[in-house]
Amino acid sequence: MEILLALMVGILYGTGIYMMLRRSMVKLIIGIILLGNGANLLIFLLGRITKGAPPIIQGDAKVFVEAFADPVPQALILTAIVISFGLQSFAIVLVKRAHTVVRTDDLDEMNATDEDS
Amino acid sequence: MNEQLILYPLFLQMAISIILMFGWARIRFQKVFSVFGSVVSLALAIWLFTYIWNNGTQTIQAGNWEAPFGITFVADMLSVTLVLLTAISGLAVSIFSGASVLRDRLRFGYFPIFHFLLLGLNGAFLTGDIFNLYVWFEIIIISSFVLITIGGEKAQLEGAVKYFTLNILASMIFLTAIAVLYGITGSLNMADLAGQIAEVENRGLVQITALLFLIGFGIKAGVFPLYFWLPASYHTPPFAVSAIFGGLLTKVGVYALIRVFTLIFVDDPFLNNIIMIIAILTLVSGGIGALVQNNMRKVFSYLIICHIGYMIAGLGMFTEIAIAGAIFYLIHDIIVKTNLFMLSGVVYRIKGTNSMRDLGGIYAKWPKISLLLFIPLFSLVGIPPLSGFWPKINLIKAGFTNGSYITVGAIIFASFITLVIIAKMWAEVFWKEDKELPLRSNFGYFSKMTNAKRMQFIVPVAFLSIVSLYIGFGAEHIQELSARIADELVNSQGYIDAVLKSKN
Numbered sequence: 001m002e003i004l005l006a007l008m009v010g011i012l013y014g015t016g017i018y019m020m021l022r023r024s025m026v027k028l029i030i031g032i033i034l035l036g037n038g039a040n041l042l043i044f045l046l047g048r049i050t051k052g053a054p055p056i057i058q059g060d061a062k063v064f065v066e067a068f069a070d071p072v073p074q075a076l077i078l079t080a081i082v083i084s085f086g087l088q089s090f091a092i093v094l095v096k097r098a099h100t101v102v103r104t105d106d107l108d109e110m111n112a113t114d115e116d117s
Numbered sequence: 118m119n120e121q122l123i124l125y126p127l128f129l130q131m132a133i134s135i136i137l138m139f140g141w142a143r144i145r146f147q148k149v150f151s152v153f154g155s156v157v158s159l160a161l162a163i164w165l166f167t168y169i170w171n172n173g174t175q176t177i178q179a180g181n182w183e184a185p186f187g188i189t190f191v192a193d194m195l196s197v198t199l200v201l202l203t204a205i206s207g208l209a210v211s212i213f214s215g216a217s218v219l220r221d222r223l224r225f226g227y228f229p230i231f232h233f234l235l236l237g238l239n240g241a242f243l244t245g246d247i248f249n250l251y252v253w254f255e256i257i258i259i260s261s262f263v264l265i266t267i268g269g270e271k272a273q274l275e276g277a278v279k280y281f282t283l284n285i286l287a288s289m290i291f292l293t294a295i296a297v298l299y300g301i302t303g304s305l306n307m308a309d310l311a312g313q314i315a316e317v318e319n320r321g322l323v324q325i326t327a328l329l330f331l332i333g334f335g336i337k338a339g340v341f342p343l344y345f346w347l348p349a350s351y352h353t354p355p356f357a358v359s360a361i362f363g364g365l366l367t368k369v370g371v372y373a374l375i376r377v378f379t380l381i382f383v384d385d386p387f388l389n390n391i392i393m394i395i396a397i398l399t400l401v402s403g404g405i406g407a408l409v410q411n412n413m414r415k416v417f418s419y420l421i422i423c424h425i426g427y428m429i430a431g432l433g434m435f436t437e438i439a440i441a442g443a444i445f446y447l448i449h450d451i452i453v454k455t456n457l458f459m460l461s462g463v464v465y466r467i468k469g470t471n472s473m474r475d476l477g478g479i480y481a482k483w484p485k486i487s488l489l490l491f492i493p494l495f496s497l498v499g500i501p502p503l504s505g506f507w508p509k510i511n512l513i514k515a516g517f518t519n520g521s522y523i524t525v526g527a528i529i530f531a532s533f534i535t536l537v538i539i540a541k542m543w544a545e546v547f548w549k550e551d552k553e554l555p556l557r558s559n560f561g562y563f564s565k566m567t568n569a570k571r572m573q574f575i576v577p578v579a580f581l582s583i584v585s586l587y588i589g590f591g592a593e594h595i596q597e598l599s600a601r602i603a604d605e606l607v608n609s610q611g612y613i614d615a616v617l618k619s620k621n
Binding site (some may be wrong): 020025028032035039043045046047048058070072073076079080083086087090091095096097098101102107110111112113114116 | 118169248251252256258259266269270271272274277278279282285286288289292293295296297299300303305349350352353390551
């Protein structure tokens with residue numbers, strides 16, 4: 001399971017960065033989404049996966065004696081997913097708006113800010 | 118002591134922002150209330166600053182979860198100094214926005230978002246938890262996205278796409294770094310991490326994590342190979358927005374670098390060397406980039422990059438005097454950079470352009486204003502009594518004691534280039550003979566404004582000029598403050614104890 005997830009993270013990062021390096025703005029957004037999911041999966045993976053052992057302590061015990069699933073990374077991912085969801089929605093609206101104003105999907109043609117004025 | 122006091126700057130900014138949202142369509146109310154709120158937050162920041170100065174580092178554990186488990190907020194000298202500087206710049210920009218941002222843009226919720234940005238900045242400075250820092254960073258960038266696109270002109274949207282992409286990439290790298298850090302230590306509290314990291318056997322993995330942090334924060338701070346988004350986007354939004362961006366946003370990256378590399382990843386010659394090399398290249402490339410620009414705001418954008426190099430160099434040398442120099446420079450730079458972008462706003466109002474080729478003759482026509490604008494321009498260079506001079510002395514002294522002569526060379530080179538650029542700007546914009554520019558219709562020229570409106574342009578610039586004069590002439594106070602901050606940063610045990618001892 002760990003190996004599968006590790007491969008998955010690698011693929012998501014790789015394809016995400018590849019897509020961000022394309023010239024199309026739509027591909028840029030797809031890249032951002034893939035990269036965000038890759039980062040979330042990486043947190044999940046590095047929290048050490050423990051199967052079928054929720055972190056619930058016995059009533060008469062004070063500390064855990066057995067291995068338990070760490071809840072912190074899952075809480076972190078939850079936060080990160082919400083944040084990246086917000087940013088991605090903003091990205092989509094921004095790109096839509098930029099496309100209507102600049103009338104191109106090609107990032108290389110967006111160079112009005114580099115012109116001398 | 119009521120521990121919640123250190124959260125008040127956050128609550129206050131949030132309350133201001135929410136109240137402003139209730140007056141969504143009432144622009145006049147928003148203008149007045151934003152200034153009022155900024156005055157209150159400045160008073161609060163001064164009060165918090167004196168409290169921490171007298172009583173030392175204070176912490177609060179959210180929800181009473183003990184130190185390594187809950188979210189910690191820490192107010193040490195560095196944090197409260199930056200909160201104070203945020204409040205000062207916030208007040209100036211809040212006054213300036215009222216007059217300089219067009220009414221159409223204010224209608225899209227400029228002021229609420231502006232205070233949300235200040236909320237994010239205060240949060241980032243006060244948090245003691247690395248994941249919480251990520252969350253504050255996201256609050257900062259989402260507010261800055263709105264501010265940079267507000268108005269939606271062609272150049273703005275193009276700048277925003279670049280700004281957006283690089284900042285989101287920085288966030289993802291930062292998140293990756295947090296994931297790896299959590300994987301190797303199992304902790305997120307910065308004070309706890311400091312102890313945990315020192316015990317990790319696999320130093321290579323630690324260095325890689327540190328490099329990920331360096332890249333993530335480096336993009337936000339705009340250091341050498343990662344700064345290209347900055348001059349592409351900082352000259353597109355309204356002047357008030359680029360003032361707060363230029364003054365504070367890149368400095369959050371610097372703050373995060375200083376925090377992480379003095380607390381968590383300390384005393385690693387490999388990392389210090391990399392930081393030094395980055396600093397030298399930043400100083401040189403930013404300075405050279407500024408030389409060839411013609412638009413005033415673009416020149417200032419490149420100068421931001423150049424001057425980030427001073428602070429990074431101070432961090433890289435990692436002696437107490439070098440870090441004191443970096444902190445002093447940070448204090449000076451926040452005030453002066455905010456002021457410079459407002460200055461370019463004033464010039465724009467007077468002549469209707471920011472191109473140095475077309476400008477000229479301001480000194481002949483507006484001598485008093487020119488004299489006022491002289492202060493921020495030459496504070497940036499650091500002509501001796503003015504504020505930029507003293508931190509450079511510290512940095513150069515630190516460079517000589519360390520024997521890193523290349524750094525000293527780069528610092529002197531960058532200062533010299535800054536002097537050339539500012540002198541050129543003074544000659545081109547203020548001294549050169551006036552050109553008759555075609556008058557633009559539908560443009561609010563400075564000469565046509567009412568006195569009250571003019572004051573809204575002049576007062577914030579004068580206010581920040583007075584602050585930077587104080588930094589220059591009262592240098593011994595700032596020196597004392599930055600020496601104390603540097604002492605706290607280098608001997609981080611005090612910070613760690615303050616966070617972890619509250620267990621008892």
